[in-house]
Amino acid sequence: MPHLTKAEAITVSPSVQSLIQEGRITNPGTPRGRLLRAAAHLFREKGYHRTTVRDIASLVGIQSGSLFHHFKSKEDILIQVMKETILICTEHLKTAIGDLTEPVQQLEALIRAELECVLGETGEAMTVLVQEWTSLSSDPKENLMDLRQRYESIWIQVLASVDKDVPLSMDPTILRKLLTGAIAWVINWFNPQGTMNSTDLAKEVLKLAISSHRK
Amino acid sequence: MPHLTKAEAITVSPSVQSLIQEGRITNPGTPRGRLLRAAAHLFREKGYHRTTVRDIASLVGIQSGSLFHHFKSKEDILIQVMKETILICTEHLKTAIGDLTEPVQQLEALIRAELECVLGETGEAMTVLVQEWTSLSSDPKENLMDLRQRYESIWIQVLASVDKDVPLSMDPTILRKLLTGAIAWVINWFNPQGTMNSTDLAKEVLKLAISSHRK
DNA sequence: TGCTATACCAAGCAAGCGCTTGGTATGTTA
């Protein structure tokens, strides 16, 4: 990400495109959208606190002060990044399931989708979302909590349907929390350019969840 | 942790006590030790970057400047906290295995021990250790990497011996990475005061690892 | 052509940050 200019073509998936058209997320072609992309990138690279507003501004080629024409504070940027990240990832989950009917296949699709979200451009935002949770004021917190809830409900629903089919090793709620951690952590060790791709990794994670083991 | 005074009795486990006597970690009764404990506590509570040297100093009741009599920089404090945390947790792993001979029992003991480390006082330090890894200069990094390697080798050894006994669902190296994430994440959702204690949780995590499932 | 909204710059302010300095009190050793 050398520099974000107006000329740069922004390619997004169809599902994200519909989110833009509905006005649910910012168009990445607009100045505001470019700033959000730059912020997400930097948050991921060096974390929220070590990223300065000057860093973000210079990445899109404007002065740091001009940034506050688009956002009312640095925290506001974080909130927007978090919000749009959840929306995009929720959309990814939905399209990943698509018209798959087999529960286990749905689960594998969910795992792969979440892996790609974590490894993707806004990966850090998901971690930051938890890590910086305490530093948010309560108003945006509720909004985000609601969005996160919808995201999680997709998981719980699929896990429950898998459970009826192939008994899971444990309660879906706890399993989901453990999987969340396992998946979120891959950002710290997994190299998508290595011999193993995200599809392979998804199959491994699936093995964690599905097992015929029973106490 | 209202205030750390000299008078306060410091109770530590026998294994940690031997580490102190060997001079491998700082005595928590000394000023330096009290500062390290305060720092670990604050790093866990609000992260490394949001913790100021003034925060740490005021928690032990000294001026912020006096802190630099004991440590040459804030980063130095982080390094020491990381170092001692790994040493203590490695010791916990060893004593957890104890004289257990059954590999699966050893694995369960390891899981419980790591859970207690993560949920314990220095829990954040383990996360910070990864999160702030990039902000360290290369010299202390190598030292810490070596300590971490020894910690991980205990896990890999036990997992390999389990594999011979009860086939694991996947390669021990990958399994360990996934488990690391699952366990590290519990800090974000698990309440040790709830109906489920860390021993129960350890049994659940064990189920993730052990299964008769094979592709 | 004038009006307004958008997008930005140049300059800088107030607060907070890590860290330094010069000095003091206390206890230990020679």
Added chain:
DNA sequence: TAACATACCAAGCGCTTGCTTGGTATAGCA
């Protein structure tokens, strides 16, 4: 008892931070 090491204080320096201010250029619309 002199010399020294340890543990600290009081004051503040230089820098970075998020953010503000007053003003300008451009474009669409009336």
